[in-house]
Amino acid sequence: MxxxxxxxxxxxxxxxxxxxxxxxxxxxxxxxxxxxxxxxxxxxxxxxxxxxxxxxxxxxxxxxxxxxxxxxxxxxxxxxxxxxxxxxxxxxxxxxxxxxxxxxxxxxxxxxxxxxxxxxxxxxxxxxxxxxxxxxxxxxxxxxxxxxxxxxxxxxxxxxxxxxxxxxxxxxxxxxxxxxxxxxxxxxxxxxxxxxxxxxxQAAVMLGLTFALARFLSTQSATSIRNNEDISPSMQVLFVKFLQVVLYGIAFVVGLRIVGFDLRGLAFMSGFIGVGLGFGLQKVVSNLVSGIIILLDKSIKPGDVISLGETFGWINSLGARYVSVVTRDGREYLIPNEDLITGQVVNWSHTDAYVRLDIYFGTSYGDDPHVVRKLAIDAAKSVDRVLTFPKTPVCHIVGFGDSSVDYILRFWIEDPTGGLTNIRGNVYLALWDAFHENGISLPFPQREVRMLQDGDPRPLAD
Incomplete structure (x- = not known):
């Protein structure tokens, strides 16, 4: 010894x-x-x-x-x-x-x-x-x-x-x-x-090991948080992000201290970092703060169906800088958090998952409106994704047109992630089949064209 x-x-x-x-x-x-x-x-x-x-x-x-x-x-x-x-x-x-x-x-x-x-x-x-x-x-x-x-x-x-x-x-x-x-x-x-x-x-080994340990603890903790049904999805994301920042920060500081690095030099560098954030990273900081606000106010969460401008899809994940939105055609849009805070966002499933859809059609004046309304409601109920309880389809007359009686058919769905255009198309197809089987006609504009001969005044007199 x-x-x-x-x-x-x-x-x-x-x-x-x-x-x-x-x-x-x-x-x-x-x-x-x-x-x-x-x-x-x-x-x-x-x-x-x-x-x-x-x-x-x-x-x-x-x-x-x-x-x-x-x-x-x-x-x-x-x-x-x-x-x-x-x-x-x-x-x-x-x-x-x-x-x-x-x-x-x-x-x-x-x-x-x-x-x-x-x-x-x-x-x-x-x-x-x-x-x-x-x-x-x-x-x-x-x-x-x-x-x-x-x-x-x-x-x-x-x-x-x-x-x-x-x-x-x-x-x-x-x-x-x-x-x-x-x-x-x-x-x-x-x-x-x-x-x-x-x-x-020494620095490479110590930092690598501490970061690996931090990642392992973060992954296990994130799994436990996501499996907790008492925490909302947005708060789950917030807790996971906060936990990752804390663990990786501790791993970085502990790794440098083990090596013997003097952390007092970081206080001097923080001034330059603050200047850089103030001038060159304004958008980045704005997106970070906007992301925290989104998580705290629970305006959107993973799984919500949103519309922002021409983009319609469901939220795949919430990041520190952007929100991942997947559309029906498989495209994934990375929308900055700031755009979701400052822009007008339509959240189709904010308070609940029910979404109402409207379609318009018209029938001829010779068809009984009572029969038309009943056929339209039954046709909508025959489509798989249309809800029949607690929200049922309704059909109303909205006007008398030049050549048709105009109707609106309203129905509800609870799975907007499955698409909106396809469900409208299925309801239109069910209406067509129902009207065709019961002799209901769908009027369309008609024009009569007459060919006039030169010097013949009789059509004008008529």
Whole structure:
């Protein structure tokens, strides 16, 4: 224990001296560290030629072959077992699929640790040293895969995975201090600030892990909020957005503090950020504030059917800057939040989902209006989407035209997302069939054209 503390103190002293040393001395120290790492590597490779080390390598290769064979046998059964799990959340399925793909590594870890435990019980510890190193490496690689899977971004996940693998490998092989010193020597100085490769690597890993943890907590909390039926959809979106901002903000601050970044510099930068927001980001800030107002006043929510200008569709999602509106033809419009606050929006399902539609038609004066009204109401009720309770179709006479008695037919639907034009067309078609079966005529303007001959005054006299 004392030797360990002495070694750590010497390493820390070496780092501090390297930081304050001139450039030539720093370069010389880096060369010495690199030569020391190379000598240790050569010593390790020479040790593999010893009989017991060669036996351990052969045992490791045999364990690898057995692991691949067992994984090939277990994989189909494991996959069928996963398919039978129907009530699992999505993240658990992803982890199970990841274990399914790396089943050979899981089996290898179990077998190699079993052999190491047996060999340490029946023989000298030095005769299982290499196997112990392989067991630690394989276990660390498996743990890294499980932890890094929390990161959703594939590029960042790959960087963290390979970086963590490299670091745990170096640590297990006992080369962490030398590697840390080499990375600390690779640095640039900007004024009084010194940025080394070691600091950059620490920042990338810490920020990546904290952001991954924040995203995992945010996703799980958002799922719980969305499943709560006591919270309205608009308030659900507001709570989820607020929770994301808080968690990611905490992750950013905690990640920088772990690295050792001085957060007092952010107070100086906030002034420039405020000026930028005041001049260059007016529209962005306006949309952000408008989005918060929309969520608070509950004027629109996901699933509502709205009309804004020529755009008619239902709200797919509410974002921080825009609202996603999907139309019947499959187009998705991203409407800025400010337009929804300042413009006239028709919300077809604001207080309830009932929507009334009107269609106009006319019949000849020879048809009984009472019969026409009854046929029109029955025709509307025969269409699937038309409501018959609690709101029923009605038909009224609205005027006496030049050649027809004019009517209005009013009916209600409760699914405007299914479209308005198609339901009107279906009702018109039902009217046509009903009038055709009962002899009701639909008048249309007629014109009589007479051809006059030159010099014939009789038509004028008539």
């Amino acid at each position: 004392a030797d360990e503390e002495t070694t750590q103190a010497e390493s820390q002293t070496t780092l501090e001296q390297a930081t304050d040393a001139p450039a030539e001395a720093v370069e010389q120290d880096a060369q010495e560290i690199a030569l020391s790492v190379w000598d240790q590597t050569l010593t390790f490779l020479e040790g593999l030629l010893r009989p017991w080390n060669a036996y351990q390598v052969a045992i490791a290769l045999a364990v690898l072959a057995v692991s691949l064979l067992l994984a090939r046998i277990i994989k189909p059964r494991f996959y069928e077992w996963m398919r039978a799990r129907e009530d699992w959340p999505k993240w658990r399925y992803r982890y199970m699929l990841m274990l399914h793909r790396r089943l050979a590594l899981v089996v290898f870890v179990v077998l190699i640790w079993s052999i190491v435990w047996i060999m340490r019980e029946v023989t000298w510890p030095s005769r299982s040293y290499l196997l112990g190193v392989l067991a630690n490496l394989s276990t660390a690689w498996l743990v890294v895969v499980l932890v890094v899977r929390l990161v959703s971004n594939s590029f960042l996940r790959a960087i963290l995975r390979y970086g963590a693998w490299a670091w745990v490998t170096i640590s297990i092989l006992g080369l962490s201090q030398e590697t840390m010193q080499l990375m600390d020597h690779a640095a640039i100085e900007i004024g009084e600030t010194r940025i080394s490769l070691w600091v950059v690597a």
